[in-house]
Amino acid sequence: MHGVNVPLVIELTILVLAIFLGVEVISKVPTMLHTPLMSGTNAIHGIVVVGAILVAGRADADTLTLVVGFVAVALGTANVVGGFVVTDRMLEMFKPRAPRQGE
Amino acid sequence: MSRTTTDLLYLVTIVTFILALRFLSSPKRARQGNLLGAAGMALAIGVTLAQPDLENFVPMLVAMAFGAVVGVVGARSVKMTAMPQMVALFNGVGGGAVALIALVEFHNLAPAGLVAEDAVAILLSALIGSVSFSGSLIAFAKLQELIGGRPIVYQGQQLVNAAVLVVALFLGGAIVAGAESDALVVGLILAALAFGVLFVLPIGGADMPVVISLLNAFTGLAASAAGFLLHNNVLIVAGALVGASGTLLTILMGRAMNRSLTNVLFGAFGAVTTAGSGGAGADGRSVRSTTAEDLAIMLGYARKVVFVPGYGLAVAQAQHDVRALAELLEAKGVSVLYGIHPVAGRMPGHMNVLLAEANVPYDQLKEMDEINPELPQTDVVVILGANDVVNPAARTDPSSPIYGMPIIDVDRAAAVVVVKRSMSPGFAGIDNPLFYDPKTSMLFADAKAALEQVAASLKTL
Numbered sequence: 238m239h240g241v242n243v244p245l246v247i248e249l250t251i252l253v254l255a256i257f258l259g260v261e262v263i264s265k266v267p268t269m270l271h272t273p274l275m276s277g278t279n280a281i282h283g284i285v286v287v288g289a290i291l292v293a294g295r296a297d298a299d300t301l302t303l304v305v306g307f308v309a310v311a312l313g314t315a316n317v318v319g320g321f322v323v324t325d326r327m328l329e330m331f332k333p334r335a336p337r338q339g340e
Numbered sequence: 341m342s343r344t345t346t347d348l349l350y351l352v353t354i355v356t357f358i359l360a361l362r363f364l365s366s367p368k369r370a371r372q373g374n375l376l377g378a379a380g381m382a383l384a385i386g387v388t389l390a391q392p393d394l395e396n397f398v399p400m401l402v403a404m405a406f407g408a409v410v411g412v413v414g415a416r417s418v419k420m421t422a423m424p425q426m427v428a429l430f431n432g433v434g435g436g437a438v439a440l441i442a443l444v445e446f447h448n449l450a451p452a453g454l455v456a457e458d459a460v461a462i463l464l465s466a467l468i469g470s471v472s473f474s475g476s477l478i479a480f481a482k483l484q485e486l487i488g489g490r491p492i493v494y495q496g497q498q499l500v501n502a503a504v505l506v507v508a509l510f511l512g513g514a515i516v517a518g519a520e521s522d523a524l525v526v527g528l529i530l531a532a533l534a535f536g537v538l539f540v541l542p543i544g545g546a547d548m549p550v551v552i553s554l555l556n557a558f559t560g561l562a563a564s565a566a567g568f569l570l571h572n573n574v575l576i577v578a579g580a581l582v583g584a585s586g587t588l589l590t591i592l593m594g595r596a597m598n599r600s601l602t603n604v605l606f607g608a609f610g611a612v613t614t615a616g617s618g619g620a621g622a623d624g625r626s627v628r629s630t631t632a633e634d635l636a637i638m639l640g641y642a643r644k645v646v647f648v649p650g651y652g653l654a655v656a657q658a659q660h661d662v663r664a665l666a667e668l669l670e671a672k673g674v675s676v677l678y679g680i681h682p683v684a685g686r687m688p689g690h691m692n693v694l695l696a697e698a699n700v701p702y703d704q705l706k707e708m709d710e711i712n713p714e715l716p717q718t719d720v721v722v723i724l725g726a727n728d729v730v731n732p733a734a735r736t737d738p739s740s741p742i743y744g745m746p747i748i749d750v751d752r753a754a755a756v757v758v759v760k761r762s763m764s765p766g767f768a769g770i771d772n773p774l775f776y777d778p779k780t781s782m783l784f785a786d787a788k789a790a791l792e793q794v795a796a797s798l799k800t801l
Contacts, residue, residue, distance in 0.1 A: 245457050248568055248576060255577040259584025262358060265365040268682050268707045271589060271689030274364050275556055276427050277374055278585045281357050282556075282563045283430075284381065284578040285437045286404075287388045288570050292444045293403075294394035301522075302444050303396065307403040309440035314407025315414070316434040317385075321378040322415035323426060327693050328371040334701035 273327045280320025286313030341390050349387045350574040356380025357578055361585070367702050384574055420697045421654045424686040425483040428476045428552050431559050435472025438562040439532070442466035443525050445569055450520045461569035462525065463512035468562035470529045472555050474536030479551050482540075483686060489545025498606065501538045507531045543605065549687045550593045550604045557586025589688055596682035596708075598734075598745035627763070630781035632790055635722070635757055636797035639665075642719035644675045646711060648748055649691055650684050652725015652760075653787050659698035661791035662724060666700070668798050677704055679711035679721075679748045681729035708748055718753040724787050725759070731772045741770055756780040759790045 266274050290313075293306025356376050363373025388394075411430070418426040442465035449458060481487045508531035511524050543551055560582025567575030594601050639645055647662055666676040678700065684691040692705050706714070715721065723730055726748075733740040734747045750756050751774055758780060774780055783790055 245568075248571070248573075251573060252564060252568075252576050252580050255580035256584045258358065259361075259581040260588055262361045262365075262581075263585045263588050266361070267365065268592075268680075268689055269692040269702060269705055270364050270367060270370060271592075271682075272423065272427075272685075272687050272693045273370060273374075273689070274361075274585060275553060275589060275687065275689075276423070276430075277360060277364060277377065278560065278582040279427055279431050279434070279556060280374075280381070281360070281377060281578050282434050282559045282582040284353075284357075284384060284575055285434055285441065285563045285566055286407075287384050288441045288563075288566045288572060288575055289437050290385070290388045290394070290400065291391070291570055291572070292441050292448075293400060294391070294396050295448065296393060296395045297448075298396060299447075301447055303399065305440050305444050305447075307399055309437040309444070310400060310403040311407035311410075312433040312437040312440070314404045315411040316407075316430050316437065317381055318408045318411030319415040319426075319430045320411075321374060321381065322412055323418065323423070323430070324374045325371065325378075326415065327420070327423070327696075328367075328374055330693065330696040330699075331367040331370065331702050332696070332699065333368070334703050 270331075273324050276320060276324045276327060280317060280324055283313055283317030283320050286310060286317050289313045341387065341392065346387055346391065347573065350384060350572070353380040353384040353574050354577045356383075357581060361581060420694055421657075422484070423693060424549065424552060424690060425480045427687065428480040428483065428548075428555070431552065431556050432473045432476030432480065435469045435476060435555070435559040435562055438465050438469030438559070438566050439473060439529050440469075441566050442469065442569065443522070443529065446515070446525045447522050450522075454515075454518065456516065458569060459516040459518070461565050463515055463528070464565035465562055465569060466525055466528050467508055467512060467532045468558050468565065470532035471536040471539070472558040472562060474533040475540045475551070475555050475558075476536075478537050478540040479548050479555065482545050483548055489548075491544040492541040497538075497542060501535065504531055504535045504538060508535060539605070547604050549683065549685075549690075550590055550597075550601070552687065553586050553589040553593060554601075555586075557583050557590060560584075560586055593683060593688055596688075596746060598742070625776040627775050628778075628781045630757060630783050632783065632785070632793035633797045634781075635783055635790075636794045636801060638720050638755065638757070639669055639674065639722070639794065640672060640798055640801045642674055644677075644714075644718045645669060646677050646679050646715065646718050646721045646750075646753065648679045648681075648721060648723045648726050648730055648750060649695065650681075650724065650726025650729065651686060651691075654685065654691070654694050654725070656725065656787040658724065658788035658791055659694050659700075661788055661795070663695070663698045663700050665791050665795045665798070666704075668795055672798075677706050677711065677714065679706055679708065679715075679750075681708050681726070681748055684726060684729060708746060712749050715749050715752045719755065721750040721753040721756045723750060723756065723758045723760075724791075727760075727772055728770060730774060731770065732774055732777075733770070733772065737773070750774065751777055751779075754779070757783055759783045759785060759787050761786060
């Protein structure tokens, strides 16, 4: 994974563009959905589990790498799974008014 | 699987994350979006596990199974009122994972010599990840009331915090300068953990939403830093999206309370303002109290009623009762809306979730800017467990600590009824002139009991 040297500048460009995109997309989320938004983004940063898997799965891993790596994998998985499940539970509750009512 | 295929599949994950956030702009599609994001996440994890040089599968799957079980059980069992602390907890474990990744990477890369950008990435991942981890745990403990919600302050606090941060940065500097010992990263992580604790302790329970949102941004940035370390685009982009979202929400929350971030983080709000402007409370102004029966009559003959819920409503578990009352009123032809202040609850938008849980249709939930123009044509406003967010002093009294905070202008409605257990001031300890307004009546009762009585009387009308 360190064999390919992606230039730092490209990574920084991706970072900056992603930040602008994030602000753009998120400013359209209504206040009503801010708690699910926070919980949903919380699940998204659980993507660190990918990083944890990569470091814990090194072929030349010593004990420290294995122990710390697997703790990181467990934490990251809890973050991902818990985050998405909690967000789903919340969003499931948002229902429109029953059809009998008109505004 | 080749590196190119891997990166292309990671790109698919990136797209699902962006769509997940886009779909959140309407409650109709939000749930689909979240499922799409989850599918993207599953894809990224699958792709990662399929890397040809990956070893140690069995313990890896055990660790994942363990994390998944903890995550599902936690997420399924949490009550909606306790949602903010659950989010804080999941946020913390994500930050912790990043700090540990930094430790392992340093341990494996340092002996061969670190390039500067990797060293900086390790420094940032370890620092931000650890602060996010310990800070989130303290936020969790405060919201869960394992420790007191009041700010914990002492002499020279800022100096101690600054000193701890300097130690962390010094160790980080040594890493960037090329020192190789694992003890450096461990020391950096410990110092950053201590900083996270010290930094959240002095912040009052009422400001925890801002803190959680900020720590959410931190974990996002830490994930981005880890992405630089591992040269992994999906981490960089996902982290940046979360960082942007957390920062934006933090700013919005601050604006809704009319306070700068610095003031929230370093102001120890609840501790200092209790004494402020308290003198006006006991000067013999009278309040008018009412009964559940009278309130039922007022509501039954109104054309338009607005409920303004605060966290007190959630504490009393009265969301279902307010919805039941609203349905009775609607059956009588009364129009019912809910006015929701952005900081009602323990998280931005928390009150919406709590009311949605009680099956209140989301189109009746109006944000502050939508409800304010409606209030002059409203016959009765019922305030349930809210206080500071309806305090007209924020508009009229420049000496009030909350002066300038945007509020729900309930005093512009024809009549106001405040359901409240006693005359005690709100979380921030600020006197509320609304209670002494001639068109306000107070119903001293527990919100749940009061709503049940009002509904019962309404049925007999």
